[in-house]
Amino acid sequence: MPAGSSKKRERQYEHVKESAEKRGASKERAKELAARVVNKERARSGESRTSSRTSTRDPKSASQRGGERSHSGSQGPTRDQLYEEAKKKHVEGRSSMNKQQLREALGR
Template sequence: MPAGSSPKRERQYERIKEGAEKRGASAGRAKEIASRTVNKERARSGESKTASKTSAKDKKSASQRGGERSHSGSQGPTRDQLYAEPKKKNIEGRSSMNKQQLQKAVGR
């Protein structure tokens, strides 16, 4: 934690660090997670003098955002992206296939 941090941010840091360690993160990784989280909150609330533009402009905290930006792309390729592969292989009936059928056709 930066020198001169408020007691609230110190408590927040410790709580996040302990939670990360309980979930199995190493001590170093837990400290990193806690530091980044607290610094982001400090930037959002105007407590940080050297905050990045995105940190300062972000109006929602991570908990409020509910993972809106996390896990982007975890759904895999889109149907259109999958369609291109059977097209190259000249697989019959590909135009009427849904995403799961296209995945099966190309062996994913």
């Protein structure tokens, strides 16, 4: 935590860090995640002197976003996700289709 952080941000940092460790993240990864979340929230609320445009103008908080941007360069839904959607829509031959074929069958 940066020097002079508020008690609220210190509690938030500890909470995020402990949550990440419970989910199986290493101590170092948990610290990194907690610092990123807290720094983003500090930037959004005007507590930070320097911050990126993404940090200050993003309409969703990190918790609301739920990792939407955590996989840069993402190729959309996984094959398994497409398969499940095809299953719900009763697409014939879905079990032998690859990811591209499932996309086409679903009209994506």
